[in-house]
Amino acid sequence: MKHTWRWFGPIDKVSVRDAAQAGAEGIVSALHHVPTGTAWTTDEIGKRQNEIKAGGLSWDVVESIPVSEDIKTQTGQWRSHIANWQESLRRLSACGIRTVCYNFMPVLDWTRTDLRWETRHGAKAMRFDLGDFAAFDIHILKRPDAALDYPEGLVEDAAKRFATMTNTKIVALGRNIGAGLPGSSDGYSLEQLLEKLRCYQGTDRARLQQNFVDFLSEVTPVAEEVGINICAHGDDPPWPLLGLPRILSTEADYAHMLSQVNSRANGVTLCTGSLGARADNDLPFIARHFAERIHFVHLRNVTRDTDTVPCSFFEDEHLEGGTDMVAVIAALLIEEKRRREEGREDHRIAMRPDHGQEILDDLTRGAQPGYPAIGRLKGLAELRGIERVLLHDHFGLA
Known part of the structure; x- marks a missing residue:
């Protein structure tokens, strides 16, 4: 796998050089300052690429181009927002970026108390x-x-x-x-959050699912045309919140998405932490089942208080928690081997150690919550160790 690291731009208290020293080969980033629904410019993309290059790495994955609430509800300026999303894909491709992660969670992104x-x-x-x-x-x-x-x-x-x-x-x-996307300045007051929820009145799970398919039907042909793989991140946590439907919480949800827009460019961001918050999600099976369509991977682990849905949970160390990380990584390495034998240029799957616990000097650094330097370094080292062992000649996955 290609080992990557999320970086929130110059405001990030963990630098690109820190990421390189931690063992990362590439960077996952986004233009968090660009308003949602606006097309990204080539100048801004190039500026971010140069900032990352100055630290010794390359910008390999976009996470993410936000999908506006207008698109999710098919109201307001949703058509122009889709056109701008398509244009952003074209400009990213022109700058050499080939993987774009996004999510389709209504109102709230990942949610923690x-x-x-x-x-x-x-x-x-x-x-x-x-x-x-x-x-x-x-x-x-x-x-x-x-x-x-x-x-x-x-x-x-x-x-x-x-x-x-x-x-x-x-x-x-x-x-x-009420926080917005990680790294963004978005966020909601109580009054703003209630107003956003009112925008979803009449939008049930079936309607949101269809709006998602409509969105994919518009953007996937552009992704195919320009050589970009788009990959949907699952709901986090994977169940309805605040009366809002969720549509990417289970294996069945992903199967529906992939079958409705059946293109290799339309793929999966496999997040073992998000899906792992449900005891009924078998992560090694999901990794094997959707292997061909997995374009990006978030590896992290959670420990659930109970196996009910919904439940309380916390983000555990990367090799602890409810997910069999060795089995997941083995499934991904088998898929990479298959891609190499097929002659695919995208045979290496980008992976990043997702989140991490604040330990040692992280406790005083004040980095973005979930994105400490040492906690992620520890996680990446552990995950790389599993990969190195599985790629040993003894196991035959190389």
Whole structure:
């Protein structure tokens, strides 16, 4: 696999040189300052490429070109936003970039209730606490009829939690849950979040799924034409939130997406952490089943409090948690071997150590939550070690 590293641009407190020293071969980045729905310019793409090149690496994967809420709901300026998305693909291809990751989650991107939860050994990790989330939804956001979306016992627990919450905790929950895409300056106040939710009234799961297929039907032919692989990231967490439908949470969801727009350019970002929050997602099976259409991989692990859906979980060390990381990496290496034998230029699958716990000097660096320097270095080293062993002549995957 090609070992990559997410970098949020010059504002990132972990530099490109840090990434290179950690063992990364390439960078995953995006133009976070460009407004959603706007076409990326060749000048801005080139500027970011030069910033990365100055650190000794190359820009290999875009993560991501945001998909606007207008596109997801097919309202407002959705047609012009799709045209701008297509134009961004053309310009990225002209600059030599061949992989674009994106997501189709309504309103919220990945969602956590705690961005720096303390683990048993003092590291800081991101956590999704279902009880805290329900307390936020019912008592802080006060979404109409929110309590109907939770079992009675959880509603009672949420009420008890809210009754003892400090103002600091309430503010933190709102900030954490209402955050925008990682690296962006977007984010929602409570009033803005409620307004965004109202935009989805009448958009059920079937409607959102069809809007997704419509989007793919428009952008995939352009991706094919310019030689770019686009790859959808799964829902995080993989279940409905705030009354909003989710459409990329299971193996069946991905199978539907890939069958509806059956092109190799329309592919998967395999995120073992997102899908791994559901006990009914078999990650090694998913890696094998969709191997030919996997264009980008996020490797991380989560530990679930329970095996129910939904559930609480935290982001564990990369080789801990519920996902058999050795089996997933083995499946990916088998696919790479098949691609090499087929003569494909894209036989190396880009992988990045996704997220990471804050350890050692990370605890004072103040990097983007989930993206510390040393925690990711540790994760990348562990993942590279598994890969190196599996590629040994003894195992026959080389």
